[in-house]
Amino acid sequence: MRSILRSLLFAGSSLGLLSIPLSAQPFEGVLEFTKSTGPVVTTYKYYVKGERVRIEEISARGEVQGIMLVDTRDKTVTAISPERKLYMDVPNMRLPKDVATNVQKTSEMKDMVGYKCEKWIVKSPAEDRVVTYWVAADDFNFFIPLLETLNRKDEQAVFFLQIKDNKGVFPMLGIEQKMDGAEVSRLEATRVTKGEQKASLFEIPAGYNKFERN
Numbered sequence: 001m002r003s004i005l006r007s008l009l010f011a012g013s014s015l016g017l018l019s020i021p022l023s024a025q026p027f028e029g030v031l032e033f034t035k036s037t038g039p040v041v042t043t044y045k046y047y048v049k050g051e052r053v054r055i056e057e058i059s060a061r062g063e064v065q066g067i068m069l070v071d072t073r074d075k076t077v078t079a080i081s082p083e084r085k086l087y088m089d090v091p092n093m094r095l096p097k098d099v100a101t102n103v104q105k106t107s108e109m110k111d112m113v114g115y116k117c118e119k120w121i122v123k124s125p126a127e128d129r130v131v132t133y134w135v136a137a138d139d140f141n142f143f144i145p146l147l148e149t150l151n152r153k154d155e156q157a158v159f160f161l162q163i164k165d166n167k168g169v170f171p172m173l174g175i176e177q178k179m180d181g182a183e184v185s186r187l188e189a190t191r192v193t194k195g196e197q198k199a200s201l202f203e204i205p206a207g208y209n210k211f212e213r214n
Helices: 002-011 143-150 155-161
Strands: 029-037 040-049 052-058 064-071 076-081 086-089 102-112 115-124 129-140 168-177 183-194
Touching: 064 143, 076 143, 102 129, 115 155, 115 168, 129 155, 143 155, 155 168, 155 183
Parallel strands: none
Antiparallel strands: 029 040, 029 183, 040 052, 052 064, 064 076, 076 086, 102 115, 115 129, 129 168, 168 183
16 A cells, blocks of 8 residues: 555655646546656556545556556645555645756647657756756646646656746656756656546545545
8 A cells, every 4th residue: 555655655656937827717527647767667546536536556467566646736645555445644745845946948849649749857956956847837727736636756846846837737748857957757647638527536435445544
């Protein structure tokens, strides 16, 4: 349970020149992506409905290994183990991390998973990191509150929160490197599907028991 929890929390880390439609409705649907750290590749799905996000970690066989239910309004996170039929409240005891960064929003564009994405670069020599984001605008209003609720310490999440005017966009590709160019991690969207999501996806399934830590 704890190993799956750590992996899911990392994913939740799981970005202007972009034109954000003012009349569009907030994004509702499913974002699928992979996270690569060295030779390890993990698949995730974000189910988004209003202020609620369901994060699934998918095994190589396509099975759901772990689930996190995030309520960005109440700032709560619940981890669920489908295999053991258990759930656990995830406390947030970490202080927000603040780093000195330099942000460059370029006019370079790339087509990815049906979106025109713009290249943003965030550097921090003090942290020996540079993160390149290719961001898309489609009223992805859930994303910044999601990062703030998960409060991860990994650079992909921390650096994105340092960017001004970061609301309403989502990084379809994020590449974390050391200053010498060595790649550390990569987050890459593989599919984005818009559509209404069932409310039951964001609830603890019936019959699941609460995991109590000793």
